[in-house]
Amino acid sequence: MWPWEHLAFAYVLYSLFANAVLGRSPTGREAIAVVLGSQLPDLVDKPLAWTVGITETGYSIGHSIFVAPVVCLAVYAAAAQRSDRLLAGAFALAYGSHLATDIYDPLRESSRLDPRVVLWPLESPPTGDHGGFVDHFVLYLVRYVNELLTGGVTPSVALQLGLGVAVVSLWLVDGAPIAADGYRWLRGRLRA
Template identity: 85%
Template sequence: MWPWEHLAVAYVLYSLFAKAVFRRPPTGREAIAVGLGSQIPDLVDKPLAWTFEITETGYSIGHSIFVVPVVCLAVYAVATRRGDRPLAGAFALAYGSHLVTDIYDPLRESSRLKPSAVLWPLESPPTGDHGGFLDHFARYFFRYVNELLTGGLTPSIALQLGLGVAVLALWLIDGAPIAADGWRWFRARLRA
């Protein structure tokens, strides 16, 4: 999945969770925790493999189901100390959704189960490609853009577009967390 797809899935899940459990939409701080949790596996693993060549694949430490509980418990301890446990829940739910959608990507027609994506150090998906972070990003991004431009409106592309529109609508219904906080902060500074 692309970073924005991981973020979209995680935001939808957390928004529904917050409304069901807390009876309110996500706060700006929770939305930031969702953003960080949805990206952290790739922010750790892709540079380790693609830039520093410390690991063989972009699915290692950050994606490992053996490491995730430790990270989530550490985040929980910090959030509890700061008196904001929902932040830990937002982070953990987003982190978990990243792993689940790396095991199976519901937005791709050709997706198949890849449990090896989360089993490091016992197993990792095979890799045969090398190069830096920007090389990898460019290769995958241009392949994706080519798919969009030449493949027509496939069910997979329609699902991705629909998800994007739905997430934007949900975010607006939720009061545009983060953006609304920024706007309130900006207006308060103008009045001061």
């Protein structure tokens, strides 16, 4: 999945939880925890493999189901000290959703179940690609854009566009967390 797809999936999950269980929309702080949790596995693993060359693939330490509980417990401990355990819950839900959608990507017609992406150090998916972080990002982005432009409006593209509109709509209905907080902060600064 692309970073924005991981974020969208995680945000929808947390928004549904917040609205159904807590009876309110996600706060800006919770949305930030969702952003961080939904991106952390790739922010750790992709540079380690593609730039530094410490690991073989972009699915290692950050994607490991053996490391994820330790990371989530550390986040919980930090959030508990601030008496805001919901931040840890938002982070853990987003982190877990990233791992789940890397095992199986529901947005891709060609996706198949691949648990190897979360079994590091016992197992990892094979890799045959080389180059740095920018090389990989550009290669995958060009492939993605090419697929969108040359394939026409396939059911997969229509689904992705529809889901994108739905997620942005949900975010707006939730009060545009993070953006609304930034706007209020800026407006307060300008008045002062």
